[in-house]
Amino acid sequence: MATDYLITIGLVVGLFSIPAMLAAYADNRMPRTAMGAFVLSAAVIAMVIILHPARYSVADLPNVVIRVIATIID
Template identity: 35%
Template sequence: MQPDQYLVLGLCLVALSIPAVIAAWADRRAPRAGAVLAVAGLAAVLHGNAQQPGGYRLADIPDAIYGVIGAVIR
């Protein structure tokens, strides 16, 4: 996988973890699934950032997302 793909996958996993954590918190349960998703997402983001020469800046993230979406559509 390309570093951009790791970045986008990680961002998606982190975004999915937020509702899981909130739902667990509202039900007064331990947010295990949300925590696992968040850790996996952060690991993917950090791996993508480490593989990218020079890393990512905040301005690079939208280009990476659109590039991955374009590659999937193509």
């Protein structure tokens, strides 16, 4: 279950870093923080895939995220 949390955190941080990178490029700034968050997100997702290679597929990711959110709310 801990890997479910890690992959959800990685996906959320990666998702939020993309608009931040686009905003930095639009303002002619270097996206240092957003790029760091994106790299950290990719590292966490890679770590989860290395820990449990057969557990997660792309089709299972929405179910994993919903399960983590339901666990947090419950």
